[in-house]
Amino acid sequence: MGSTWGNNLKISVFGESHGAAVGVVIDGLPSGITLDEGAIAKEMARRSASGKNLATPRKEADAVEIISGTFNGCTTGTPLTGIITNTNTKSKDYNRNVLRPGHADYTAFRRYQGFQDHRGGGHFSGRLTAPMVFAWAVCKQVLAQWKPGVGIGSRIVAIGGVSDAVELPVAAYGQMTFSNPELPIYDSRLEAAMRDEILDAIVEEDSVGGIIEGFVTGLPAGVGDPIFDTMESRLASILFGVPAVKGLEFGTGFAMAAARASEMNDAFYLEDGEVVTHTNHNGGINGGITNGMPLVFRVAVKPTPSISAAQHTVDIAAGEEVMHSTSGRHDPCIVVRACPVVEAVTALCILDSLMGAEKWMPFEAK
Numbered sequence: 335m336g337s338t339w340g341n342n343l344k345i346s347v348f349g350e351s352h353g354a355a356v357g358v359v360i361d362g363l364p365s366g367i368t369l370d371e372g373a374i375a376k377e378m379a380r381r382s383a384s385g386k387n388l389a390t391p392r393k394e395a396d397a398v399e400i401i402s403g404t405f406n407g408c409t410t411g412t413p414l415t416g417i418i419t420n421t422n423t424k425s426k427d428y429n430r431n432v433l434r435p436g437h438a439d440y441t442a443f444r445r446y447q448g449f450q451d452h453r454g455g456g457h458f459s460g461r462l463t464a465p466m467v468f469a470w471a472v473c474k475q476v477l478a479q480w481k482p483g484v485g486i487g488s489r490i491v492a493i494g495g496v497s498d499a500v501e502l503p504v505a506a507y508g509q510m511t512f513s514n515p516e517l518p519i520y521d522s523r524l525e526a527a528m529r530d531e532i533l534d535a536i537v538e539e540d541s542v543g544g545i546i547e548g549f550v551t552g553l554p555a556g557v558g559d560p561i562f563d564t565m566e567s568r569l570a571s572i573l574f575g576v577p578a579v580k581g582l583e584f585g586t587g588f589a590m591a592a593a594r595a596s597e598m599n600d601a602f603y604l605e606d607g608e609v610v611t612h613t614n615h616n617g618g619i620n621g622g623i624t625n626g627m628p629l630v631f632r633v634a635v636k637p638t639p640s641i642s643a644a645q646h647t648v649d650i651a652a653g654e655e656v657m658h659s660t661s662g663r664h665d666p667c668i669v670v671r672a673c674p675v676v677e678a679v680t681a682l683c684i685l686d687s688l689m690g691a692e693k694w695m696p697f698e699a700k
Contacts, residue, residue: 337457339571339572339575339682340361340362340682340686341563341686341690342362342686342689342690343360343361343362343363343473343682343685343686343689344360344361344362345358345359345360345361345466345469345682346358346359346361347462347465347466348465349418349420349457349461349462349465350451350453350457350459350461351420351451351453351455351457351459351461351462352420352451352453353420353451354419354420355417355418355419355420356417356418356420356461356462356464356465357415357416357417357418357465358415358416358465358466358468358469359413359414359415360403360413360414360415360416360469360472361413361414362686362689363403363409363411363414363472363476364409364411364476364480365408365409365410365411366408366409366411367408367409367475367476367479367480368407368408368475368479369400369404369407369408369409369472369475370475371398371400373471373474373475374398374468374471374472375397375398377467377468377470377471377474377674378396378397378398378464378467378468378471379396380467380515380671380673380674381396381463381464381467381671381674381675382395382396382671388516388529388532388533388665388666388667388670395419395421396418396464397418397419398416398417398418398468399416399417399418399419400414400415400416401415401416401417402414402415403415409476414472416465416468416469416472418464418465418468420461430448430452431649431650431651431652432647432648432649432650432656432658433647433648433649433650433658434639434640434647434658434660435639435645435646435647435658436636436639436640437455437458437639437640438455438458439452439455440648440650442458443650455577458577459577460577460578460665460668462577463576463577463672463675463678466576466675466678466679466682467674467675467678469678469681469682470674470677470678470679470681470682473678473681473682473685474486474681476685477681477684477685477688481552481688483552484550484551484552484553484684484688485508485550485551485552486548486549486550486551486677486680486681486684487507487510487548487549487551487677488518488546488547488548488549488673488674488676488677488680489510489512489518489519489520489546489547489549489673490517490518490519490528490544490545490546490547490669490670490673491544491545491546491547491632492544492545493528493531493532493542493543493544493667493669494528494531494532494535494542494543494544494667495531496524496527496528496531497545498519498520498521498524499520499521500632501586502520504611504613504614504627504628506520507549507551507628507630508551508552508628516670517529517670518673531667532666532667532670535637535666535667536666538643539641539642539643540637540641540642540643540666541637541638541639541640541641541664541665541666541667541668542637542666542667543578543634543635543636543637543638543667543668543669544634544635544667544669545632545633545634545635545669546632546633546635546669546672546673546676547630547631547632548573548630548631548632548633548676548677548680549628549629549630549631550618550628550629550680550684551628551629553618553624553626553629553684554624554626555609555623555624555625555626556623556624556691557623557624557687557688557691558619558622558623558624558687558691559622559623560621560622560623561622563622564619564621564622564623565619565622565623565624565629565687566584566619566622567622568683568686568687569582569631569680569683570582572679572680572682572683573631573633573676573679573680575679576633576672576675576676576679577668578635578636578638578668578672579633579634579635579636580634580635580636581633581634582631582632582633582634583631583632584616584617584619584630584631585614585615585616585617585618585619585630585631586598586615586616586617587617587631587632590615597615598615598616599615600612600613600614600615600616600625600627601613608626609626610626610627611625611627614627614628614630617629617630617631618630633676635668635669635672636668637667637668638664638665638666638667638668639660640660640664641659641660641664642659642660643659644657644658644659645657645658645659645660646658
């Protein structure tokens with residue numbers, strides 16, 4: 335099913351942007367994991383628009399109600415369900431007949447023959463990333479207690495035409511801390527320029543996209559399967575489930591096409607008896623299987639399609655072409671709030687993969 339993902343750890347995301355609630359069912363969690371609801375709230379706040387000047391005016395508390403799967407503060411091993419109530423909707427801003435350019439209005443109409451909930455994008459809305467982040471907050475605690483050596487993070491590489499360093503030294507991963515959680519960038523000197531890029535788009539009644547890098551440290555070599563269940567394909571399958579993600583590359587990625595093997599092959603050497611590589615152009619993966627180096631990838635996030643500037647579209651009820659200006663409350667740059675979402679789906683994939691690997695290759699994460 336389209337809204338369900340996973341092999342060993344399965345998640346099912348449900349709800350609509352302007353429905354009563356959004357939520358997620360997580361099936362396959364181990365029992366006995368202590369859940370810190372305060373830590374979950376902190377992760378939810380990272381994705382929330384509240385307190386963020388560069389985000390949508392729609393403010394939701396994003397308080398999660400856990401209605402199953404826990405008892406006395408610990409996971410029971412049965413499906414865990416978290417529900418997030420929608421409290422701040424303005425459905426009158428949406429006309430089901432006027433197709434918003436760049437949105438799923440037309441494709442959803444064709445797929446569901448007009449029965450879809452169009453308000454705020456319905457089930458296709460970025461609002462559905464809230465339960466994904468809740469799932470990440472749970473998985474983060476599972477990993478911390480089961481595989482404490484595994485770390486997951488992200489950073490903003492670019493917003494519009496302002497770009498940070500694309501490839502970082504291997505040692506940088508696992509050491510990055512960001513003083514500004516709203517704009518987690520490696521080179522903090524770029525913060526003002528990135529803010530200006532977003533503010534300029536607002537003034538021009540437009541929006542801007544960018545690039546987010548995700549990374550995983552502490553993974554052992556040997557996790558993943560060849561051909562159709564590689565780490566790349568598993569990550570791709572869930573990363574493209576995040577609204578607005580339109581591109582993905584691992585390690586040096588597309589730049590490899592203009593290089594030679596002598597430049598891109600990651601040479602091996604021994605460090606304290608462990609096999610490691612001098613460089614990480616392959617992003618910590620060879621043959622679809624982790625090689626023990628940091629797993630590094632980048633996603634391209636398109637500009638928010640909802641903009642105030644008038645655009646050509648079609649009124650499907652009237653059967654005529656019209657001009658349309660999107661009303662409502664929208665992010666001028668989705669990138670600002672998408673980092674915890676990228677981390678969320680990465681965590682789900684990594685935990686699912688580690689659970690599979692544990693069945694045939696018990697290990698201690700390093």
